[in-house]
Amino acid sequence: MENIEVPEYFICPISLQIMKDPVTAITGITYDRESIEHWLFKNHNTICPVTKQPLPTDSDLTPNHTLRRLIQAWYIANGANGIDRIITPKPPASKLYVLNLVLDLSVPRSKIRALEKLELLAKENERNRQYMVEGGVRNALVSFFIQCYRKCDINGLDKALTTLSLIWNISSCETMVENHEEIVDPIMWALGLDHEMQNHAVIKNHAMCVLRSVIGKANSGTLERLRPEFFKKMIGFLRESCVITQKGLDAALQVMLDTSSLSRNRNMMIESRAVFELIELELKFSNKKTTELVLGILFHLCSCADGRAQLLSHAAGIAMITKRILKVTPTADVRAMSILSLISRYSATSGVLQEMLKVKTVSKLCTVLQADCPSHLKDKAREILRTHFDVWKNSPCVEVATLTKYV
Template identity: 60%
Template sequence: MDDNIEIPEYFICPISLQIMKDPITAISGITYDRESIENWLFKRHNTICPVTKQPLPRDPELTPNHTLSRLIQAWCTSNGIDRIATPKPPLSKLYVMNLIRDLSVQDLQLKTLQKLESLAMENDRNRVCMVEAGLGEALTSFIISCYRRRSEMINGLEEALSILYILRRSLVSMGPLTEDDEIIESLIWILAGDYNPSVKSHAAHALKSVIQKANPGLLQRLKPEFFKTITSNIRDKNTKTLIPQQASNALLHVLLQTCPWGRNRVAMIESGSVFSLVEVELRSPEKKTTELVLGILYHLCSCSDGRAQLLNHAAGIAVIARRILVISTTSDDRAVMIVWLLCKYSATNGVLQEMLRVGTVAKLCMVMQSNCAWRLKEKIREILKRHYDVWKDSPCVEVAFLTGCVR
């Protein structure tokens, strides 16, 4: 465009400051380019008009400004500027609902899912529209139907899981996808099956969404196979089947969400979760992963068998100690509480000597000198007082420092 050509002010979008390609008018009376205002509303989750600062409803009415669009097109033509392509009409709920109905026709399922996946990938406005039209529930029903027909040739499962993954942020504000236990069984079936890491990854994220919104009764009915499957997926070291770290974290979220119930903790321990969690932490010490792992281990170490599994792992005590004062205050809190449980209920001479050898005691003394929570310092003081006589003569820790911590 020639820099000398003066663009009419009302052709410019107040957000992007560019010529509007698809002008639409908000309920506040201000006209914006569709892409800019939808990004403002649906991606950034703003609830006010950017110009007037007036509040906008959750699903604001955006009216195409056809008159302004024609004026912009005519102006472009008269000034030798390439005409702006006619914008695609926005996705409607009715269109999505018709596609959802097509999912019930077996011959149309795969083609319909591919079309839905393409629409979901286009923009946030489409995703919001699809969720509001009930696509989340429809996809859940489709996945359950695949699980029921698992002995048959199944088409579309990968696409359905991919769409759920694309919609995951838009689904956050909605209620539970279903109260049916069968969706959990369906996702566990996928995670236990011979599917590629991408399919399992999407299933892991879907399972996290279901568990986050599940009622306590459902969480207390989980079967041992549920925890065995999750444990095997986070433990897998085969690069061909290993799910991405983000998906592994989703499964760790699931374990953390379900471990407050005693019967679930027992099932996790019996499935070898403690060993697997230590291996995960040794393999990928990333902040979020560490916080999740330590949070779960804290719950599992409230059981004697959980503490025994942690202590039986050669790196069990060391991996806890090495994360103190390295990751975050959250991980410090969980790590210290795990050490407190070990020292209170499982403090054999071998365990106490191992804590000296791997630097656990020295780390506890360092935390006492840091700006940590008073409650945490009290727990550390209790640990150090309880085993002061064992640790005070060790060359691994300065006696004066240790003595100062317990006073």
């Protein structure tokens, strides 16, 4: 396609790609629908990227049928040159269509079909998702979910939760969270579904994604009212390696990170053996995002004596923290070094200090001092080395000259 001239007006100003579904904004500029909807609804921009004029999110995007036909004709004319004709995306649903589907949710014989249609709409494009929120779909699905919980009925629940996870964060939903705080109990019920139930994996993962959104917008009062059962279910979800998806895993870890800011919640997590399970999880499913989240939670839990004790009781606890330093991301470095700093200050028994020698934590701290990393990390490493210099200097596992050089 490099040798084929593409008319400039075929190109979307945002994506710089040939438009598949050209639409004209009220500012007079034509964009590809997917790109401008992402600009408006996902990035929450309200300025036209070309003219810099106001472009409200509720403004009309008019299909440019003439330009679409020209682009299609161009594709056909250049078919012999190896250019495949594009398939025009479906237009967004109308608000009336969405409202009718919401009404169908209250009719027993049509609710499953309505759920299927809503799921398809939510997966298609941003405009559909925006219309769905404006049309009350989010509230209707929350009510449906609560009814499923009260009746212990999972029929259609997988579709409802899939759709909810796609539309929950569109527009502001603080008020909704306040009005539907009771959704936490239905989510806990969904997470506890038996493995033999149909679609239990889909239900659990999407329920966790919804929970992440709920907790992310929740006020301190909601977080303070969480019960021990909540954290037991969270830990139980982390153990289900045959069910959990990466998206569900990251959602669960984000929930734990968001709730661990309160001392009360940290204590309940520790009682549920969260520290042990997080270390096991990191050893099995390590990737950058997961590691950052795990280390963030562990840092909060290690601010408690019981949390540090649980980490130190795990055979791979200190070793795992040590190995992640300078190997993942700057955020992971900060969190891992902070954990080691807490252990050094408050839990540095003779056995712990020997373990740090054995798993090469001391060597890693020396490496941090040589590495190109922020000064505050080097300060933490230097502080740890200075604090325990008298113990480590006599060990055959580390050179005294090296220690002396950096402390």
